[in-house]
Amino acid sequence: MGLDQNLASQLKSIEDKVASELKQCSDLDALQKIKAYFLGRKKGKLTQLIKLIPSLSINERKILGPKINQTKNKLLTLFQEKEKAFASSNVKSFFDPTLPGEKPIYGHLHPITQVCYEAEDIFEKMGFEIVEPFEIDDDFHVFETLNIPQGHPARDMWDTFWTEDNFIPITHTSAMQNRILKSVKPPIRAIVPGRCFRHEATDARHEHTFYQIEGVYVDQNISLADLLGTLLSFLEAFFQQKLKYKIQPSYFPFVEPGLEFLISCVICKGRGCATCGHSGWLELIPCGPIHPNVLKMGGVNPEKYSGFAWGMGLDRLVMLRFAIEDIRLFHSGNLRFLEQF
Amino acid sequence: MKILLSWIQDFVEIKTSSEKLAERLSVSLAEVERTEKIEDEILFEIENKALTHRPDCFSLIGIAREIAAITDSKFKPPQIGKDVDQNAVSLPLKIEVVNSDLCPRYTAVVITNLKIGPSPTDIQKRLRLSGIRPLGNLVDITNYIMLEWGQPLHAFDYDKLSDEKKIIVRTALPREKINTLDGVERQLDPKMLLIADSVKPIGIAGIMGGSNTEISKTTKTIVLESANFNHFNNRYTSLHLGLRTEASTRFEKGQDPEKTLTALLKAIEMYRHYACGKPASEIFDFYPKPEKQKTIIFCPQKVSEKLGINLVFGKIEKIFNSLNLQITKDAEIWKITIPTYRRDLTIEADLLEEIARIYGYDQIKPSLPPRTLKPPKQNAETIFERKIKNILLRLSLSEIYTYSFVDPKLWKKCLMKSDALLKLKNPLSPELSLVRNNLLPALVDKIALNSKYFAEFSLFEVGKAINHQAKNILPLEVKEVAGGIYSQNELPLLAPWYPPRRIPVSPSGGGGAASSKSFDSSTSASWRTVVFSNDYKNSFLKAKGILSALFTELGLREPTYTTGDKPKAPFMTGEWSFIRMRGQEIGVLGNLDKKVAANFCLNGNVSLFKLDLKTLQRLSPGKKPYLPLPKYPFLNYDLSFIIDSEILIDEILVKIKGLNLKTLKSIDVFDVFINPKLGKNKKSVALRFAFGSDKKTLTGKEVEPQIGSIKKILANSFSALIRSR
Known part of the structure; x- marks a missing residue:
């Protein structure tokens, strides 16, 4: 009991002393000294009492231990309050709106996906339905139904990959044309966005894996003028500006005539820049009225119906939209690239 | 192909400047890619590809004929002397x-x-x-x-x-x-x-x-x-x-x-x-079968119908004449005789092309085809794909594209066999010689790449996994979504200490046949969603949370996860799980094998998942259910207990659900940890039960019997030692 009372008075006097010392204490240095005097690791007044605990009997420990701890916590709280008071009086709280915000982590859609959605949405509004291509198809759909028989020199225009079992990673999304013609009765309005392949070495402007949006339109009384109007309407909606266009003759066996649809450069407005090779024109969409043989093979009577088709390069649109200089970044999987979109 | 203008002039008079001529040729025949001035001569470089169907134009005479037609000039046919010198000696042949x-x-x-x-x-x-x-x-x-x-x-x-x-x-x-x-x-x-x-x-x-x-x-x-x-x-x-x-x-x-x-x-x-x-x-x-001139039947009306340009017939005639195409008229029908050198002209459409290009494509006024107001048919598959991508985007995953052509070495690094993959006959390089039948290896590769720059990220790709089928049958293309979660530092799944975590427990999930009727969607608490905190760093739990949210957004119930015991590269054996829904396998979830990670010099933790989009789409109801908010507040009751560490959380939940407690609305697993103090091979599990009623606010007394039965079943089925209350 004696020990108990003795200790209780010791604790009380420590608490009182600390309270009165703190009242007079006027700076942080002095505060540290007081703290060390009572709670210092070796010679602190309270620390010495704490060190006594192991030497006590179990019964004494049960009673005295908590009391010492109580005092310790009380002191710690007192010191903390004083420290806070000093801190708030010494440093003015300051609201700095220019501090950088916390960086949130959020997802990014691939730029090709983004632009593809944009294009799909415009075409859907124009009445086109979306059809997905096969990634690997057969000679019949990739070439033969498109009026490119075996041995035709036009086959050289496509640098084709072949699988060992003689299938073709599609060279163009036109490979779906025959299936579309067969499955829907005119009027037919469909687009085919998809991944295509060409046997070509890769550099900043060329990729063996690329993306196309094929378009097919078949109905009665469809003319070449309708093709021009459709493509121009799409491109003006896509680039959100008035465009000049021109047509260049070309050759693709599945359209007759084969044409290239060019628009005035959207970067330099036709004045000439690196993007358009200083010509002022962008060669964007190979297209043309569907060849009667292709219609026939698709079960569509070319006497009654006519139509047009195109195969637009999607990568090019994406590169134009974001001014991306290197096509290889698309498949790099590099987040530092992707997180910019 | 190079065209020397002075040579061309042997056969046609050029009446315009070379710039104009190049422009006209580009518009009507094939692009003049370059005009070169060299040794006082002018040289055109013409794009060959556009002339693939024009064998006659692989000659100066052919080009000269075109220039004559396009510029309304006269073609001067070459003169050939037919008098072969008869006085020569005769040699046998x-x-x-x-x-x-x-x-x-x-x-x-x-x-x-x-x-x-x-x-x-x-x-x-x-x-x-x-x-x-x-x-x-x-x-x-x-x-x-x-x-x-x-x-x-x-x-x-x-x-x-x-x-x-x-x-x-x-x-x-x-x-x-x-x-x-x-x-x-x-x-x-x-x-x-x-x-x-x-x-x-x-x-x-x-x-x-x-x-x-x-x-x-x-x-x-x-x-x-x-x-x-x-x-x-x-x-x-x-x-x-x-x-x-x-x-x-x-x-x-x-x-x-x-x-x-x-x-x-x-x-x-x-x-x-x-x-x-x-x-x-x-x-x-x-020359056993001399070439005959072909004729093509032509209706001049087609010009306005198919080209959308209005030309008087005289103008059409003039164009044909300029191309040396002879017309024999028979009322509305014209018979056009084709010179043998124009082997490309075989049908009426070919003649229409001739008119369009000589008349000038730039003269055609664009128009739009008339159409009904009927909206186009929707493609359910592409809509579903978009939905998946958008949900993953909201869950902070970024989309990547990787090649369909893959490297056998990539498969090897993932400890996978590449024998079954389709092979290319003519690959660009060995690194691009196979066709992928799995999206995960390339994903792991890209995770390794990005781990050098980011401490934490999640990626996904939607693409085709292509599998060989029987001979002469097109390969099977399966659209998949593959996802990967990376974190540099992470806490183990079961740690001595664990931050509070909430795992949504869709009451009907996980239980299979054992799940009770009282947990059907009308009483389900699936409006609770996962809460991610930033210091949540177990990539497996993060991946699983992402999947849970994805399924919730699709209106699907929580699937079952069953640990696969066989090796399934690139997953860590014993740390992957099948994802099944209504008895069908829809995908896989698991941790990346540490050996695979080492092959990619990949430090940190990677969890991967893969889902079959078609199956997922078939199972998806198309919309997610809305549940009215509860009228009366729920009563929460926390219960923590100690059980054998190898008992699956799911087993516990299934048992509790089996009790068919009407007022039990949801169960949250909020704390799971191991600690030597708990005893050998023991873990502590804390569950939070939410009780509720449609009629009133429940009191503690009213839920006591239910809590009693939960405690009982925990003790009886798992020998659980209740820690609190």
């Missing part, structure tokens, strides 16, 4: 065409008395500027005519023919070989057409001559060949030998057999003129 189907016409003549020397400078200049090296008069003449007429010729040294002096046009014998002019020995196959004498092959028909009959400095007499070869066969041979020449470029397009003889006559004239050559044989002309 026999011609035999064995495969007349592959050689519709073969003309030849022996020319002797030749004086070898350089060609005159103007001929040399024309060849040089057109991109052909002058090699002396005998060869230059053949090249000159080829450029001018589009008819390749070949001169064989007559004295080097075998004694019989016989030329045979035949296909190659099995294993036959020939040394071609370029000094390469070429192995032939029996489909390839040859020119031979009676003992040896002396040339590959329409592609390249043999070195054994090559013109040399001592050549005095030649056999001059001008022939027409089948273009499919020619292209076959050139492709299979990998040998493309100026001659094959022309023949493979299909040349007009009508010009075969004319070109020979022109050559005879030039040999006389520039090499003192005298014909020393009759002019052989094998």
Whole structure:
């Protein structure tokens, strides 16, 4: 009991002393000294009492231990309050709106996906339905139904990959044309966005894996003028500006005539820049009225119906939209690239 | 193709400036890619590809005809002297065409008395500027005519023919070989057409001559060949030998057999003129089936119908006339006679093209086709794909694209076998030689790449996994979504200490048949969603949370996860799980094998998932259910207990759900940890139960019986030791 009372008075006097010392204490240095005097690791007044605990009997420990701890916590709280008071009086709280915000982590859609959605949405509004291509198809759909028989020199225009079992990673999304013609009765309005392949070495402007949006339109009384109007309407909606266009003759066996649809450069407005090779024109969409043989093979009577088709390069649109200089970044999987979109 | 303007002017008067002409040609024939001014000459470089269907335009005469039509100028046909010198000595020559189907016409003549020397400078200049090296008069003449007429010729040294002096046009014998002019020995196959004498092959028909009959400095007499070869066969041979020449470029397009003889006559004239050559044989002309002019029926009304331009018939007539297309009118129907050199014109659509391009595409006014207001048919598959991508995007995953062509080494690094993958016959490189049947290896590769720059990220890709099927059947294309979660530092799944976590427990999930009726969607608490805190760093739990949210957004219930015990690379054996829904496997979730990570020098933790989109779409109801908010507040009750560490959380939840407690609305697992203090192989699990009623606010007393039964079943089924309350 004696020990108990003795200790209780010791604790009380420590608490009182600390309270009165703190009242007079006027700076942080002095505060540290007081703290060390009572709670210092070796010679602190309270620390010495704490060190006594192991030497006590179990019964004494049960009673005295908590009391010492109580005092310790009380002191710690007192010191903390004083420290806070000093801190708030010494440093003015300051609201700095220019501090950088916390960086949130959020997802990014691939730029090709983004632009593809944009294009799909415009075409859907124009009445086109979306059809997905096969990634690997057969000679019949990739070439033969498109009026490119075996041995035709036009086959050289496509640098084709072949699988060992003689299938073709599609060279163009036109490979779906025959299936579309067969499955829907005119009027037919469909687009085919998809991944295509060409046997070509890769550099900043060329990729063996690329993306196309094929378009097919078949109905009665469809003319070449309708093709021009459709493509121009799409491109003006896509680039959100008035465009000049021109047509260049070309050759693709599945359209007759084969044409290239060019628009005035959207970067330099036709004045000439690196993007358009200083010509002022962008060669964007190979297209043309569907060849009667292709219609026939698709079960569509070319006497009654006519139509047009195109195969637009999607990568090019994406590169134009974001001014991306290197096509290889698309498949790099590099987040530092992707997180910019 | 290079076009020398001064040469063209032999055949047409050019009335416009070269700039204008280039522009007009680009708009009406093929793009003039470049105009070069060189040695006081103007040279056009014309895009070949656009002329693939125009064999006639692989010649100056052909281009000249076009210029005449386009610029409304007159075409000046070349003049050929038909008077062959009859006084020459006669030398023997026999011609035999064995495969007349592959050689519709073969003309030849022996020319002797030749004086070898350089060609005159103007001929040399024309060849040089057109991109052909002058090699002396005998060869230059053949090249000159080829450029001018589009008819390749070949001169064989007559004295080097075998004694019989016989030329045979035949296909190659099995294993036959020939040394071609370029000094390469070429192995032939029996489909390839040859020119031979009676003992040896002396040339590959329409592609390249043999070195054994090559013109040399001592050549005095030649056999001059001008022939027409089948273009499919020619292209076959050139492709299979990998040998493309100026001659094959022309023949493979299909040349007009009508010009075969004319070109020979022109050559005879030039040999006389520039090499003192005298014909020393009759002019052989094998031409069993002379080419006939075709006619095409044409309705002039179609011009406005198919082109959308209104032209008076007189204008159409004028265009046809300018192209040398003759019209025979029969009321509304015109019969158009096609010159033999226009082999590209076979149907009415071809004639419409002629009108459009000569009239000028720029004259066509764009219009829009009329259509109904009916909205287009929706493609459920693409809509679903978009939905998946958007949900993953909201869950902070970024989309990547990787190639469909993959590297066998990538599979090896992932400890996977690549034997079953489709192989490319002609890959660009070994790294791109297989077709992927799984999206995960490339994903792991890209995670490794990005882990150098980011401490925490999640990626996904939607793409096709392509699998071999039976022979002659298209490969099976399965659209998958693959996702990967990476974090540099992470806490283990079960740690001595764990931050509070909430796992949504969709009450009907996980239990299979055992799940109770009281947990059907009407009482489900699936409106609770996962709360991610930033210091949540277990990639597996993060991946699973992402999947839970994805399924919730799709209106699907929580699937079952069953640990697969077999190895399934690239997953860590024992740390992956099948994802099943209504008995169907929809995907896989698991941790990346540490050995695979090491192969990619990948530090940190990676969890991966893969889902089959088609199956997922089939199971998805299309919309997610809305649940009205509870009218009365729920009463929460926390319970923590100690059980064997190997008991799955799911087993516990299933048991509790099996009690069919009507007022139990949800269970949250909010704390799971292991600690030596708990005993050997024990873990502490804390559950929060939410009780609720539609009729009133429940009191503690009212839920006591339910809590009692939960405690009982925990104690009885798992020997759980209840820690609190």
